[in-house]
Amino acid sequence: MKEVQNTLKSIVENPRHIFKLTVQGVLVGIFSGLMVCLYRFLLNGSEDILRGYLKIINGNIFYIALFFIFLIILGLLTAYLMRWEKDAMGSGIPQVNAETKGFMDVNWYKTLFAKIVGGVFTALGGLSLGPEGPSVQIGAMAGKGVSKLFKESKTDELRLILVGSAVGITAAFNAPLAGVVFILEEINHGFDKTLVFIALVSAIVSDFISKIIFGQSTVLSFPISNIPLSSYWLLIVLGLVLGLLGYAYNVGMIKAEDLWAKIPKLSLEVKFVSVFLVSGVIALIIPEISCGGHYMMGMLDVAVPSLGLLLLYFALKYIFSIFSFSSGAPGGIFLPILVLGAYIGAIFASFFIPICGLENVLIYKFIIISMAGFFTATVRSPITGIVLLSEMSGSTESLVAMLIVCLIAYVVPTLLGNEPIYEALLDRLLKRRQEEFTPEPSRHVLSEYIVPLECKYIGVEIENIPFPKNSIVVSVIRNGSYVIAQSDFKINYGDQIHILTDVNDFPYANREIEEIINGR
Structure with missing residues (x-):
């Protein structure tokens, strides 16, 4: 030892x-x-x-x-x-x-x-x-x-x-x-x-x-203007809209995967050929919504389309994005999510700006805020969304507005019991792969866990915490000092706990430890 x-x-x-x-x-x-x-x-x-x-x-x-x-x-x-x-x-x-x-x-x-x-x-x-x-x-x-x-x-x-x-x-x-x-x-x-x-x-x-x-230019080059404080109530409405639409997107994605799975004896070849052919038809009829979404973003940069076109592009992109990704083809939803968020912002602004008598240039402010908000509603990572859009736009002027919208967009689907999209996809992946798990040669994994305020084992000795039997608490960093963890050592808020686990036990032990540490 x-x-x-x-x-x-x-x-x-x-x-x-x-x-x-x-x-x-x-x-x-x-x-x-x-x-x-x-x-x-x-x-x-x-x-x-x-x-x-x-x-x-x-x-x-x-x-x-x-x-x-x-x-x-x-x-x-x-x-x-x-x-x-x-x-x-x-x-x-x-x-x-x-x-x-x-x-x-x-x-x-x-x-x-x-x-x-x-x-x-x-x-x-x-x-x-x-x-x-x-x-x-x-x-x-x-x-x-x-x-x-x-x-x-x-x-x-x-x-x-x-x-x-x-x-x-x-x-x-x-x-x-x-x-x-x-x-x-x-x-x-x-x-x-x-x-x-x-x-x-x-x-x-x-x-x-x-x-x-x-090159060094930012991904987004939209003009940034400030929303008047008297119109900040619009951010609350926008957050609610994004939260509900994020919920609908996640549910739609999972339901679409289930539909693909229900098709009897569907080979991978037939599935992908079908998806590519449908994509070809769409490319011929309405090429604007093809590919990841760079073209659709470019359309907003040149001149924002009419409200009717914005609604049409959004609806079709929503359906096509779900159809493409749920097939399992190699590609992501990160960019489509941001594009859909941008169009939600454009639709929202096109409707409310004339009603509230705001400057037309504010449409770009709502676009950027909505991109962060829709990302938060689907992925449930608000800090990432805010930092990402700040870096993409090269501006931190929208931080407070994005915070308001992202917090609301986070709460709405969470209250509705909706899982973040990547967590839902991970659960499905693990269910498919569970039977294929192959043990590795025995090696150790050292993992680090931070004790949060909600941990119910704060002040409890390590020997009385029900860590998995195949895991050993070996050390703790407290206030920058390294401590060898004895059995009577009591954990405190903010401790960095190092736990040693065998690589083959790690997947299941890690999940148990996270539940214990986070007080679930």
């Missing part, structure tokens, strides 16, 4: 170990950043190719026939690719979440390849899927690759996977702070100081690479 304690102390406090992780964080920033930027570049090119071809079709029957033959081939290739590496299906964020919780051990290089190529196929096919979820998985798998190169412990491997996930958001949006906040709020659900430090280093490196390739 003494030997284990000394080892753990060196891991937690040893400056050399922190320095080594920092160097690895820089390498993750470079490798993950390059992979995500490559993915982003290929998707942009694929969308340009699709839209360029749609322009030259111009009613030509021969060209249209070629287009649909091409879509059938894309559907078959995507199905083959997903059979070859099924962990590349869907968004990728639930898979990363499952891996960091110990439920999966993904082949990093196969997933990296399949995710990038599969994303190119879906972009060429015009499916309403975003690049950001896949970017998180691409970054995470690149981070795992770096850890394998250095033959790191399972604990540090999980850290580098999380660091790579932060790079995915950073390189996709040019938003390093949002990337770090995202992994803390949405994936890790805890505060690990070492993880935060390394993730910040990695995010800065990847952001530098991204800006060299794509």
